[in-house]
């Protein structure tokens with residue numbers, strides 16, 4: 623069709639997905655981190671937020687696992703304050719979360735195909751975890767500096783979608799600070815803003831922390847698997863179980 627050039631082309635879904643993919647590929651390749659704003663648009667973003675708020679008030683969140691139980695009992699809460707719920711997105715009253723997950727899947731799978739014929743940064747992505755809906759309650763809850771996948775468990779890309787409307791980082795805290803390897807002492811400070819999605823390599827290249835939040839802070843995280851690393855991790859896990867289950871091993 624001959625659209626007059628001054629009219630904003632209402633890009634269809636696939637064109638939009640392609641644009642985002644090019645963004646993700648080049649940023650992941652250059653920085654190992656990629657931020658996309660206005661990912662779903664306000665209306666769809668709010669429909670996802672409403673489903674998360676309904677889940678939270680229905681008491682579906684559990685305390686986040688402890689990253690390390692070395693902490694003395696007194697400061698257990700200081701290791702992590704987030705509360706989480708795992709979803710596959712097909713549960714009832716979660717269709718908008720399901721739509722978000724499908725869009726992130728479409729981006730990752732397409733980027734995987736577009737880049738270097740089927741490999742994204744040397745990975746072949748063939749699956750992901752369930753969606754982890756996380757809530758940092760606002761009493762200074764935070765998450766100490768950590769690496770998502772320090773020991774080759776198969777996860778190669780972390781995708782975090784933020785749901786926090788009118789977030790004022792000075793008042794509310796909750797900044798995500800990434801310390802990308804090779805950036806010298808530069809850091810990537812990412813505000814957990816509404817309808818923003820963030821991608822980064824899950825391994826030791828991206829240690830990161832969640833600074834104390836003083837207002838309830840919601841995010842939905844997906845971790846994508848690299849086929850080879852995941853298969854090897856499962857084989858290792860199976861071997862360890864067999865070794866540990868042999869008689870004579872305590």
Ligand SMILES: COc1ccc2cc(-c3cnc(C(=O)NCC(=O)O)c(O)c3)ccc2c1
Pocket residue numbers: 686687704706754756765770782798814830831832841
């Ligand atoms: C075995 O069971 C579990 C259950 C939940 C788990 C959650 C995390 C996790 C990791 N990273 C972050 C993070 O970096 N958030 C950055 C941000 O919100 O901006 C986060 O919020 C949560 C890690 C391991 C887990 C293991």
Ligand SMILES: [Mn+2]
Pocket residue numbers: 768769770830
């Ligand atoms: Mn993390």
